[in-house]
Amino acid sequence: xxxxxxxxxxxxxxxxxxxxxxxxxxxxxxxxxxxxxxxxxxxxxxxxxxxxxxxxxxxxxxxxxxxxxxxxxxxxxxxxxxxxxxxxxxxxxxxxxxxxxxxxxxxxxxxxxxxxxxxxxxxxxxxxxxxxxxxxxxxxxxxxxxxxxxxxxxxxxxxxxxxxxxxxxxxxxxxxxxxxxxxxxxxxxxxxxxxxxxxxxxxxxxxxxxxxxxxxxxxxxxxxxxx
Amino acid sequence: xxxxxxxxxxxxxxxxxxxxxxxxxxxxxxxxxxxxxxxxxxxxxxxxxxxxxxxxxxxxxxxxxxxxxxxxxxxxxxxxxxxxxxxxxxxxxxxxxxxxxxxxxxxxxxxxxxxxxxxxxxxxxxxxxxxxxxxxxxxxxxxxxxxxxxxxxxxxxxxxxxxxxxxxxxxxxxxxxxxxxxxxxxxxxxxxxxxxxxxxxxxxxxxxxxxxxxxxxxxxxxxxxxxxxxxxxxxxxxxxxxxxxxxxxxxxxxxx
Numbered sequence: 001x002x003x004x005x006x007x008x009x010x011x012x013x014x015x016x017x018x019x020x021x022x023x024x025x026x027x028x029x030x031x032x033x034x035x036x037x038x039x040x041x042x043x044x045x046x047x048x049x050x051x052x053x054x055x056x057x058x059x060x061x062x063x064x065x066x067x068x069x070x071x072x073x074x075x076x077x078x079x080x081x082x083x084x085x086x087x088x089x090x091x092x093x094x095x096x097x098x099x100x101x102x103x104x105x106x107x108x109x110x111x112x113x114x115x116x117x118x119x120x121x122x123x124x125x126x127x128x129x130x131x132x133x134x135x136x137x138x139x140x141x142x143x144x145x146x147x148x149x150x151x152x153x154x155x156x157x158x159x160x161x162x163x164x165x166x167x168x169x170x171x172x173x174x175x176x177x178x179x180x181x182x183x184x185x186x187x188x189x190x191x192x193x194x195x196x197x198x199x200x201x202x203x204x205x206x207x208x209x210x211x212x213x214x215x216x217x218x219x220x221x222x223x224x225x226x227x
Numbered sequence: 228x229x230x231x232x233x234x235x236x237x238x239x240x241x242x243x244x245x246x247x248x249x250x251x252x253x254x255x256x257x258x259x260x261x262x263x264x265x266x267x268x269x270x271x272x273x274x275x276x277x278x279x280x281x282x283x284x285x286x287x288x289x290x291x292x293x294x295x296x297x298x299x300x301x302x303x304x305x306x307x308x309x310x311x312x313x314x315x316x317x318x319x320x321x322x323x324x325x326x327x328x329x330x331x332x333x334x335x336x337x338x339x340x341x342x343x344x345x346x347x348x349x350x351x352x353x354x355x356x357x358x359x360x361x362x363x364x365x366x367x368x369x370x371x372x373x374x375x376x377x378x379x380x381x382x383x384x385x386x387x388x389x390x391x392x393x394x395x396x397x398x399x400x401x402x403x404x405x406x407x408x409x410x411x412x413x414x415x416x417x418x419x420x421x422x423x424x425x426x427x428x429x430x431x432x433x434x435x436x437x438x439x440x441x442x443x444x445x446x447x448x449x450x451x452x453x454x455x456x457x458x459x460x461x462x463x464x465x466x467x468x469x470x471x472x473x474x475x476x477x478x479x480x481x482x483x
Contacts, residue, residue: 002480003479003480003481006480072439073437073438073439073442073478073480075438075442075466075467075478075479076466076467076468076469076474076475076478076479077475077479078479079467080467080468211468212467212468
């Protein structure tokens with residue numbers, strides 16, 4: 001291992017994380033916009049573009065493995081960082097799948113009138129994407145303090161998810177013919193809620209790189225369930 | 228249980244080099260403790276303190292306390308000037324970087340030390356030859372040619388013969404100073420596997436030839452820099468998450 005080689009490879013890995021993150025953020029916001037505007041062409045483009053996110057993920061994983069194999073010894077922060085890149089790219093790829101899922105929902109709803117104004121979903125997406133953007137920035141900068149703060153915003157995402165759920169239940173109760181679309185919109189909300197959860201995983205990895213401690217950031221307020 | 232307790236050990240050579248500066252650490256029994264760091268850190272010097280091999284070097288001052296414990300917990304002061312160093316070196320054996328086999332047969336390399344120690348029984352000698360070669364993972368390779376000259380062995384085999392030679396005298400501790408530095412990866416692997424097995428019976432203190440070997444082998448690891456003990460801790464943790472920035476910089480290859 002030469003230090004310069006390893007530094008260069010790590011910089012490249014982090015650059016690639018930024019590229020994939022940018023693709024995921026765009027895909028998410030554009031998928032929600034496509035859903036809101038019944039833009040089926042946009043939805044198809046987003047759906048197909050997920051293949052590029054997947055390809056980049058595998059290339060980055062391969063790059064990490066080759067680095068580990070060829071730049072030994074990799075120790076301490078370097079090792080925690082490379083291991084975390086493997087985890088984070090996996091999280092980003094799953095978030096890309098969520099955006100693709102929202103695009104698919106748009107295609108399934110097609111030109112059917114929306115049973116509910118698409119207002120809360122874009123709001124959820126804005127918060128989730130903002131969280132993702134900040135989380136990846138903190139990861140690149142290895143800023144554990146910033147990473148610790150980000151998961152707190154998940155409360156807003158969860159609150160919107162609950163609201164969408166209640167609204168859709170009310171709609172279904174009033175008109176059972178809305179069940180199919182309500183289910184699809186619920187899935188879209190679910191995807192955004194899961195995206196925010198995965199952002200927390202990225203934040204945990206940032207803290208791990210910095211401190212060597214792998215600890216879950218628990219922002220759950222399910223005290224009524226867990227006691 | 229600790230095998231060695233080292234407190235405030237300082238050592239200086241006649242050329243003015245302060246090779247060890249107030250080093251304190253405990254070396255647990257039946258485990259592998261690795262001493263690692265850049266050249267000139269004091270690792271080999273500390274190793275040679277543990278069996279008083281430094282008596283043969285140009286040491287002008289040595290202070291502090293170094294104790295070795297037996298299974299019953301009784302301590303012996305290693306730095307005691309009246310200590311029987313020959314007896315100490317039977318308890319604390321050493322394997323060096325360059326394998327130096329005696330100009331004799333394989334068998335005689337192993338029985339030489341035993342005979343010097345007064346063991347004459349042929350049965351005991353033969354048993355010791357087989358046992359020590361088994362422990363050094365060399366028995367299967369040489370069992371049919373024990374009377375062949377030891378110099379005919381490969382480098383890796385010679386090093387394992389040196390290890391067997393140390394083991395024949397049934398020490399309590401094995402010190403190894405870069406034992407695999409001249410060996411190919413397969414021979415290195417065999418020596419390392421042997422040590423992992425041997426630690427069940429012996430206390431092993433190892434100066435590795437690379438950070439990777441240090442990380443592979445260490446139950447405990449001690450990082451030395453310019454005579455100072457910078458950091459000491461669990462082997463796996465220290466290489467993954469060192470506390471001291473200097474340790475981190477070294478294991479990440481930023482210097483040294």
